[in-house]
Amino acid sequence: MAASGATDKTIDAAWLKGGALPRLLAALDTNGEEARAVGGAVRNALLAEPVHEIDVATTAMPDEVTRRVTAAGFKAVPTGIAHGTVTVVIDGAPYEVTTLRKDVETFGRHATVEFGRDWEGDAHRRDFTINALSVTRDGKVHDYTGGLADLGDRRIRFIGEAKARIEEDYLRILRFFRFHATYGAGEPDAEGVAACIAARAGLAQLSRERVRTEMMKLLAARRAVPALQVMAEIGLLLDVIGGVPNVVHAARMAELEQALALPADPVRRLAALAVVVAEDAERLWQRLRLANKEYERLAGMAEGWRRISPDLSGQAQRVLIYRLGPELFADQALLGFARAQAQANDAAWQALATLPQRWSAPAFPLKAADFIKRGVAQGPALGAALRAAESAWLAADFPSDAAAVGRIADQAAKS
Incomplete structure (x- = not known):
């Protein structure tokens, strides 16, 4: 197993101390296996941002994960067994539990992986340094990629060679700018921008649904405008929206x-x-x-x-x-x-x-029955009377008193 990557940084988060997560970690983090919360929950906790979902990584194989959580009384759903992921449902809340992995061969989203026990190797599979942090159930943060320093600087940086990370999944071009818009500050990482420019033709390989999801998240981010400005300057926005932004x-x-x-x-x-x-x-x-x-x-x-x-x-x-x-x-x-x-x-x-x-x-106060009782026959004449009355009611600025509405109905019935 690789070095621990342990730091003197700790997380004092409510979700680590109470609720379902400690029960899940207790079931997995024992008898020779280890489990940690990973990714976005760790990042957001360190940034004092809301934590919406918590993912867990473990050294245990998927079948062992299933055995352990079932024995603990939780529900195991095999949502991604081929990729090592079991969704564990506790008190109605889902937690994705994924066995540590390493890439054997990478070709976009369909990389061939093997399961392993190497926390550092698993961290290096991820996209950005700030997403590669993990935390043990006692709150100790592990950092193998420099994510803590990048969090402090509010810098979004690819793990390892930016070009290689993008070629594994071209959606990372948009994710780079989305994460910068959400968590970054200042100018985006220069190496990352250069790699996105060089690989931008790869965006054409992505499904439109995935592009839409990333763009909507980017557009809603707190620093969306500076990110969009850079994307426009380097030609990425033209590729995405198909028109001049x-x-x-x-x-x-x-x-x-x-x-x-x-x-x-x-x-x-x-x-x-x-x-x-x-x-x-x-x-x-x-x-x-x-x-x-x-x-x-x-x-x-x-x-x-x-x-x-x-x-x-x-x-x-x-x-x-x-x-x-x-x-x-x-x-x-x-x-x-x-x-x-x-x-x-x-x-x-x-x-x-x-x-x-x-x-x-307000709702239009007249109905078809109001005109029928005034002698208007059903059919085109009734529709015409309703339309004329509605137009007169709008022109009169939405009167609500019965007398005014009655006069409008009388006039429309005669026309």
């Missing part, structure tokens, strides 16, 4: 979200970056295999961002919320705001963009 507008969208205390929205940021007309939304839908809901939002923003502005009357703004719904209204308003020659603190634009937070459109 506008990072200035994406930066404006991020600025507006901050000014209005809105959460980062990757779909709005993608629209600001790459959608001007409906054809842009269609291209991104196909190129990134977007979800239908994501495409519909992009198409809706492309259709209406030019027409919406604070110059609209209050009544016209409310009619748009009624017609579009609050989400699409806010999408169009924010995209229009991002492309307007206005400061982020412009009161009129801010009021427009946040109107759905302060006003909700």
